Amino acid sequence: MRKVGIWIDHRRAVVVTIDAGQESRQVVESDLERHAGPEGSRRTSTAYGPQVKDLERQVQEKARHHLAGFYRDVIKCMGKPDRLLVMGPAEARREFAGLVEKDPALRGVKMTVETADRMTDEQVAFKVRTAEF
Numbered sequence: 001m002r003k004v005g006i007w008i009d010h011r012r013a014v015v016v017t018i019d020a021g022q023e024s025r026q027v028v029e030s031d032l033e034r035h036a037g038p039e040g041s042r043r044t045s046t047a048y049g050p051q052v053k054d055l056e057r058q059v060q061e062k063a064r065h066h067l068a069g070f071y072r073d074v075i076k077c078m079g080k081p082d083r084l085l086v087m088g089p090a091e092a093r094r095e096f097a098g099l100v101e102k103d104p105a106l107r108g109v110k111m112t113v114e115t116a117d118r119m120t121d122e123q124v125a126f127k128v129r130t131a132e133f
Contacts, residue, residue, distance in 0.1 A: 083111075
């Protein structure tokens with residue numbers, strides 16, 4: 001049986017795989033800039049028109065696409081597990097679990113989702129080794 005445990009937030013994911021007694025650990029970094037905000041606003045094409053504040057939306061959309069790519073990289077890294085444990089802070093954990101549920105290749109995987117604060121790589125590996133999920 002192949003068990004995979006993932007601790008994930010928006011910056012980093014630790015993927016621990018246990019397959020036939022062999023344990024492996026991989027770290028995936030997202031390189032997402034912290035709280036990148038817009039640098040200003042721009043004017044409309046109309047002369048003396050109002051300023052348009054859509055740069056914040058553009059920055060958020062760029063971050064959302066970046067995170068989607070990061071989550072896809074983590075899914076590739078974990079492969080096809082029999083059981084999956086997803087841990088992490090609230091938002092990242094839920095976003096990632098939602099993508100796993102939508103992935104057609106991972107439909108039959110039994111997934112457990114838990115809230116977990118910051119953990120070291122060794123703590124993640126210990127949790128995956130000892131947890132029944």
